[in-house]
Amino acid sequence: xxxxxxxxxxxxxxxxxxxxxxxxxxxxxxxxxxxxxxxxxxxxxxxxxxxxxxxxxxxxxxxxxxxxxxxxxxxxxxxxxxxxxxxxxxxxxxxxxxxxxxxxxxxxxxxxxxxxxxxxxxxxxxxxxxxxxxxxxxxxxxxxxxxxxxxxxxxxxxxxxxxxxxxxxxxxxxxxxxxxxxxxxxxxxxxxxxxxxxxxxxxxxxxxxxxxxxxxxxxxxxxxxxxxxxxxxxxxxxxxxxxxxxxxxxxxxxxxxxxxxxxxxxxxxxxxxxxxxxxx
Amino acid sequence: xxxxxxxxxxxxxxxxxxxxxxxxxxxxxxxxxxxxxxxxxxxxxxxxxxxxxxxxxxxxxxxxxxxxxxxxxxxxxxxxxxxxxxxxxxxxxxxxxxxxxxxxxxxxxxxxxxxxxxxxxxxxxxxxxxxxxxxxxxxxxxxxxxxxxxxxxxxxxxxxxxxxxxxxxxxxxxxxxxxxxxxxxxxxxxxxxxxxxxxxxxxxxxxxxxxxxxxxxxxxxxxxxxxxxxxxxxxxxxxxxxxxxxxxxxxxxxxxxxxxxxxx
Amino acid sequence: xxxxxxxxxxxxxxxxxxxxxxxxxxxxxxxxxxxxxxxxxxxxxxxxxxxxxxxxxxxxxxxxxxxxxxxxxxxxxxxxxxxxxxxxxxxxxxxxxxxxxxxxxxxxxxxxxxxxxxxxxxxxxxxxxxxxxxxxxxxxxxxxxxxxxxxxxxxxxxxxxxxxxxxxxxxxxxxxxxxxxxxxxxxxxxxxxxxxxxxxxxxxxxxxxxxxxxxxxxxxxxxxxxxxxxxxxxxxxxxxxxxxxxxxxxxxxxxxxxxxxxxxxxxxxxxxxxxxxxxxxxxxxxxxxx
Numbered sequence: 165x166x167x168x169x170x171x172x173x174x175x176x177x178x179x180x181x182x183x184x185x186x187x188x189x190x191x192x193x194x195x196x197x198x199x200x201x202x203x204x205x206x207x208x209x210x211x212x213x214x215x216x217x218x219x220x221x222x223x224x225x226x227x228x229x230x231x232x233x234x235x236x237x238x239x240x241x242x243x244x245x246x247x248x249x250x251x252x253x254x255x256x257x258x259x260x261x262x263x264x265x266x267x268x269x270x271x272x273x274x275x276x277x278x279x280x281x282x283x284x285x286x287x288x289x290x291x292x293x294x295x296x297x298x299x300x301x302x303x304x305x306x307x308x309x310x311x312x313x314x315x316x317x318x319x320x321x322x323x324x325x326x327x328x329x330x331x332x333x334x335x336x337x338x339x340x341x342x343x344x345x346x347x348x349x350x351x352x353x354x355x356x357x358x359x360x361x362x363x364x365x366x367x368x369x370x371x372x373x374x375x376x377x378x379x380x381x382x383x384x385x386x387x388x389x390x391x392x393x394x395x396x397x398x399x400x401x402x403x404x405x406x407x408x409x410x411x412x413x414x415x416x417x418x419x420x421x422x423x424x425x426x427x428x429x430x431x432x433x434x435x436x437x438x439x440x441x442x443x444x
Numbered sequence: 445x446x447x448x449x450x451x452x453x454x455x456x457x458x459x460x461x462x463x464x465x466x467x468x469x470x471x472x473x474x475x476x477x478x479x480x481x482x483x484x485x486x487x488x489x490x491x492x493x494x495x496x497x498x499x500x501x502x503x504x505x506x507x508x509x510x511x512x513x514x515x516x517x518x519x520x521x522x523x524x525x526x527x528x529x530x531x532x533x534x535x536x537x538x539x540x541x542x543x544x545x546x547x548x549x550x551x552x553x554x555x556x557x558x559x560x561x562x563x564x565x566x567x568x569x570x571x572x573x574x575x576x577x578x579x580x581x582x583x584x585x586x587x588x589x590x591x592x593x594x595x596x597x598x599x600x601x602x603x604x605x606x607x608x609x610x611x612x613x614x615x616x617x618x619x620x621x622x623x624x625x626x627x628x629x630x631x632x633x634x635x636x637x638x639x640x641x642x643x644x645x646x647x648x649x650x651x652x653x654x655x656x657x658x659x660x661x662x663x664x665x666x667x668x669x670x671x672x673x674x675x676x677x678x679x680x681x682x683x684x685x686x687x688x689x690x691x692x693x694x695x696x697x698x699x700x701x702x703x704x705x706x707x708x
Numbered sequence: 709x710x711x712x713x714x715x716x717x718x719x720x721x722x723x724x725x726x727x728x729x730x731x732x733x734x735x736x737x738x739x740x741x742x743x744x745x746x747x748x749x750x751x752x753x754x755x756x757x758x759x760x761x762x763x764x765x766x767x768x769x770x771x772x773x774x775x776x777x778x779x780x781x782x783x784x785x786x787x788x789x790x791x792x793x794x795x796x797x798x799x800x801x802x803x804x805x806x807x808x809x810x811x812x813x814x815x816x817x818x819x820x821x822x823x824x825x826x827x828x829x830x831x832x833x834x835x836x837x838x839x840x841x842x843x844x845x846x847x848x849x850x851x852x853x854x855x856x857x858x859x860x861x862x863x864x865x866x867x868x869x870x871x872x873x874x875x876x877x878x879x880x881x882x883x884x885x886x887x888x889x890x891x892x893x894x895x896x897x898x899x900x901x902x903x904x905x906x907x908x909x910x911x912x913x914x915x916x917x918x919x920x921x922x923x924x925x926x927x928x929x930x931x932x933x934x935x936x937x938x939x940x941x942x943x944x945x946x947x948x949x950x951x952x953x954x955x956x957x958x959x960x961x962x963x964x965x966x967x968x969x970x971x972x973x974x975x976x977x978x979x980x981x982x983x984x985x986x987x988x989x990x991x992x993x994x995x996x997x998x
Contacts, residue, residue, distance in 0.1 A: 177898035184807035188820065191804050191870055195827050198838055252733035260727055266734075273738030279921075279988050280744065280981065281928020283955045287977045288744045290962070291751050312740045319737060331514075332552055336614070338513045339546035340565035341538045341621065343719055345726045350568070355555050366829075373831025376930040376955075380962055404833045404931060407840065420834050427829050435822065538719060 202424060206417030210425075214418060219386055223402060224412045228419060230388035234303065234396035237389060238382065239371045241307035242314065247364055249311075250318025251353070257319075258326045259348055278316035285313045286377035294381055301383030304392040309381045310374060314367035321366065325359020326352060358438045365434040369427045375400040399423045455625055455655050456484040456507065460521035463502055463511070473517065476502040478679045480521070484625075484672075489647060489656045491670025491687060493663050495702070498676040500659045504627045506530070507657070508544040509537045525625065542569060545623035545654075549630040551610035553602035554617075558585075558594050561602045561613055565621040580620050588616035589646045608639025615646065619654070628658045632665065644669055663703055667691050675699045748981065752974030764975065770941045772961065772969040779976055781943045785858070785951035786927060786983075788944060789937065792862025793926040797869040798919055802908075804870075805877035810889075810903050821878060828871035836935030839864040844936060853948040856938030861951070864932050869922035876921060880914020881907060913995045920991035924984055930955040954980040 217227025253274070257267055289309025299305045329352050337347035353360070375398075383395035384405060397405075399419060406416035463477040477499045484490045492500045505511035506523060509530065523530045525544065542565065554561050562584055563577045571577060581598065585591040590612040594605070602613055611631060618626060628647075632640040647656055647669060660666050666673050667687060674684040675696075683696045694700045701707055756764050759777045767778015804824070808817050843863060848855030884907050892902035908915070930953075938950020939960060952960075958973045958980075965973055 173898050173901065177900035180900035180904070181807075181811050184803045184811055187800050187803035188807040188812070191800065191824055191827070191874065192820065194867055194870070195823065198830060198834070201838060201842065202834075249733055249736045252730050253736060256730040256734035260730060266731075270734050270738060273735075273741045276985065276988070277737050277741050277744075279924050279928075279984055281924075281930065281955060281984065283928065283930040283958050284744065284748060284977050284981055286962070287751075287958065287974055288748055291747045291974070292743060296747070312744075315737055315740060330552075332548060332550065333554065335510060335514065336548065336552050336554065336617075337564075339508060339510055339541055339548075340568065340617065341542035342565075342568050343538055343723055345723055346568055350564070351554060369829040373829070373833070375831065375833045376959055379959075400831050400833050403831075403837070407833070407837050408935060413841070416837065420837060424830055424834055427831070428826060431826065431829050536719065 199424070202417060202421040206414070206419075206421035209414065209418040210421055214422065218388075219402075222411050223386070223406050223415055225415075228399065228402065228422070230386060231397050231399055231402045234382075234389050235372060235399045237392070238303050238306050238310065238378070238396065238398055239368055241303065241392065242310035242371050243364060243368060245307060245311035246315050246318055246367065250315050250363075251322045251360065253315075253319045254322035254326055255348055255352075257323055259344070259352065274316040274319045277312070278320070280313075281376075282313060282374055283376045285309055286380040288312070289377055289381040299393065301381065301385075301395040302393045303382055303389055303396050306378050306382030306396075306398075307392070309377050310371045313374070313377060314370055317367050317370065318363050321363025322356070322360050325356035325363070328359065329355045361434060361438060365430060368430060372398070372423065372427055373400050374398075375404050379404070399426075452483065453486045454483040455486040455526060456657070457524045457527075458482050458503075458521070459523075461503075461506070461523050462518075462520040463499075463506060464518040464520075465515060466517050475679050476517070477506075480681045482674055482681060482684050484655060484657060486655050487652050488671040489651050489658055489669050491666035491673040492657065492659045492676060493661075493666045493673060493702070494676035494682075495707070496661065499679040500676045501629055503676070504546070504629050504657065504659050507625070507627055508541045508546050510541070510546060512537075542621045543624050545618035545621060545626045547611075547615055547618050547626065547628045547631045549633050551607045551634060552614060553605065553610045556602060557599045558602050558605070558613060559598040562616050562620050564617060569621065584616040584619040585613075587619055587646060587650050588612040589642045590616060606639075608635050608642070611635055611639065612643060612646070615643065619650075623654060626654050626656045628656060628660075630660055630662075631658070633661060640665075663691075675702065677702070745981075748974055748977050751971055752976070752978040755968060755971040755975045756978065758968075759975075765979070768943065770957075772965065772972050775968065777968075777972045777975070779954065779957070779979065781941050782952050782954045782957050782976065783979070783983075784943050785937070786953040786955070786980075788858050788951060789861045789865060789933065789953055790923060790926045792858060792947070793865035793869060794919065794923060796862060796866030797873060797922060797926075800866070801870055801873035801918070801922070802877060802915070805874050805881060806903055806908070808874070809878045809881035810899070810907065821875070824874055825871050827867075828875075832868065832929055832932045833935070835864050835868050836932035839932060839936035847948070851948055854938060854950065856936060856950050857948045858937070858944050858951045859947040861933050861937040861953075862947070864936050865926040865929055868929060868932060869925050872925055873918045873922040876918035877911070877915050880911040880918065883914065884910045916991060916995055920987065923987060927984060927987070928955060928980070930959045934959055954983075 214227045215232055216229055218229055220226035253270065257270060261267055289305055293299045293305035293308050294301055333351055333355060334347050337351045342350065378398050379401050382398065384397045384401060385395040386397050389396045400423060403416055403419040403423060406412055406419060458480050461477055461480040462475065464473045464475050467473040480503060494500050502511060506519065507530065519531055530540065554564060559581050562581045566577060566580055582591060585594065590609060593609060602610065605613060632643055658666065658670060670687045672685060673687040673690045675682045675690065677698060683690065683694060683699050690699060691703060694703065755777065764777055764779060765783065766780050768780050769776040769778045770781065808821055812820065839860060843860050844855035847857060847860050888906050888910055889902050892906040897905065933953050934956045937953065937956060939952045939956055940950040941952050942949065944951040954976050957976050962973055
């Protein structure tokens with residue numbers, strides 16, 4: 165190797181590493197910039213009252229109470245449908261069957277589902293739940309649609325978490341007289357709960373932030389929902405309408421800050437919870 | 445009355461027992477056990493020694509039908525627990541596993557508190573009374589020589605215990621079902637000498653209540669604890685007899701070679 | 709004996725029922741996929757036949773109220789915006805992934821990776837909003853035009869795919885055995901050479917997966933694009949021209965569409981579905997072949 169090549173190599177090495185560091189910093193800077201923008205422009209209006217007041221004048225004034233409630237109900241209902249199905253699928257794939265055509269079909273289905281854009285879920289939810297099943301624009305239609313959308317996420321994360329449970333723990337269960345379902349219920353699932361919770365939180369974030377498929381299935385009513393068959397407006401949809409229709413950029417900012425804050429808070433809380441559980 | 449004259453009360457009896465793994469794409473099924481015939485007397489510690497892959501663990505896993513959970517294969521011959529055939533199609537494997545406990549080679553704590561680890565088996569079996577469960581916790585942790593170390597922190601997550609403590613916890617967890625027969629698969633292979641000694645004390649102290657079959661790679665451990673010892677080699681039982689005799693005056697040269705460390 | 713027999717068969721039947729229940733549940737994802745295909749295709753495909761596949765895919769006129777259903781402009785718009793997003797997002801993601809996996813201290817990595825993954829938790833409407841209030845004026849003042857453009861949409865989408873591509877690429881790079889790096893370093897390679905010549909090629913199938921998933925996300929994104937792309941139904945000839953994507957087309961008009969117009973939007977969904985499906989199939993084939 166000539167000294168020049170050597171110099172060259174070292175220069176490239178330094179340059180390359182710095183470039184990578186720079187890009188990483190740029191990505192982090194984007195996150196910080198977005199959060200800073202929202203806090204800067206929406207922070208002063210974000211009070212307790214904002215969460216507890218009803219919206220006035222199409223959302224130009226007041227707060228977001230019914231919208232907040234709708235968002236929560238929608239998210240909880242969607243997860244209540246998707247989580248059992250997702251975990252059940254993951255349990256079947258990992259515990260009850262060897263790799264074969266059944267698992268191939270199920271995995272293929274879940275993968276395809278994961279790749280479908282949310283707008284197509286919106287079309288599907290509209291035509292099936294809103295129109296064919298006659299549920300109308302309602303929280304139930306929205307929750308069913310969102311459940312379909314996050315199902316593959318929950319299947320994948322649960323499957324990974326369950327696969328990570330050491331095989332010998334299952335044998336400990338069997339050796340203590342447990343049946344297969346008892347081993348799964350009392351040993352495998354508790355052991356895998358960290359991974360499963362992480363997946364559910366991920367899904368919760370998606371459900372709360374989703375707009376495209378909610379707007380066509382849940383509608384845009386700003387009233388306080390009294391039943392799952394009521395039309396409602398989620399925070400993401402509210403924010404979209406405020407900004408897109410130019411109703412109030414200030415309120416849009418504040419709503420966005422509240423929504424992002426809630427999602428990030430849930431994500432962080434889950435991370436902390438998981439970390440503390442594992443050290444206990 | 446000499447021991448030889450007393451009629452032997454056998455808790456476990458194997459007659460011509462063979463086990464073959466199912467054939468795979470790579471070739472025909474491998475024989476893990478071939479024509480094993482032996483009896484285990486109630487109230488004793490029965491040692492099984494032999495090099496790895498000699499079939500000792502498979503033999504142990506057949507007794508409480510754990511083998512069929514992980515790698516089912518073809519069983520031939522007969523294996524009777526308290527006179528009843530273990531592989532009887534009508535036999536309830538879950539009940540069998542409650543009567544025949546199993547202790548694994550590596551310490552395994554369930555991700556639960558110490559107390560909940562111990563009561564795991566009884567709770568599945570339907571014991572719900574708080575008092576009864578508390579009594580089981582104390583009794584079995586004492587039997588496993590662990591009580592004094594953990595009595596003040598029974599609600600601590602069991603994964604916080606040391607390896608040696610976890611293994612004694614595993615022993616207590618198994619004992620909580622009050623098994624008649626306890627299968628130990630190299631229980632001290634991952635432990636330090638002090639922890640090993642504590643486990644060994646516990647086994648000796650309880651052998652009158654709970655018969656033990658102890659599989660071990662450590663021949664000295666078998667010599668210390670076992671009343672009778674069997675030597676397995678390449679899926680076959682080479683010889684079986686009173687421990688003293690197997691270790692000092694074996695019938696078969698291969699036993700002698702193994703015990704004296706010429707192979708293994 | 710009869711007692712244990714009964715309990716055994718009773719337990720056995722219960723266990724079998726649980727197994728069958730879980731089997732049924734396990735097909736839920738497949739079932740949903742089948743329903744989606746059934747309902748969306750049923751609503752959309754007849755209109756494609758009525759219009760003709762050629763005129764539908766190749767037509768430049770989109771006048772749904774006048775019975776004109778040509779979505780070529782939207783297809784081109786989707787492809788342009790997606791490629792633009794990849795052009796911007798992929799190099800950035802790969803370099804950041806290399807830093808996180810290869811050069812960052814483990815203690816830094818465990819902080820930065822979750823932080824970057826938080827980007828995925830920000831709702832797409834928020835990205836669109838930031839695009840409108842920050843990026844659109846910037847593009848307008850710097851490059852001219854309205855600011856609502858292919859370029860703006862590509863930048864917003866490029867940022868949105870960062871967490872997906874980075875996260876999966878880091879996992880792929882981390883999965884490369886340590887001995888590969890040591891082997892290269894032992895032969896006198898600089899760390900940079902070891903990474904670019906050995907580690908990245910070894911992780912390529914994972915990186916391809918990451919890029920394809922990012923591409924799928926960009927192609928399927930709706931709300932953020934609507935807010936910044938301008939949505940004019942024209943074939944853009946400059947990055948500064950406005951454009952409309954397939955997804956925006958659906959979302960913009962669903963609220964008031966009826967009859968054939970609504971069916972045309974479902975047909976747009978069918979085209980989008982097929983494009984994404986083909987993309988995924990292509991990616992799977994690429995990864996498998998290697």
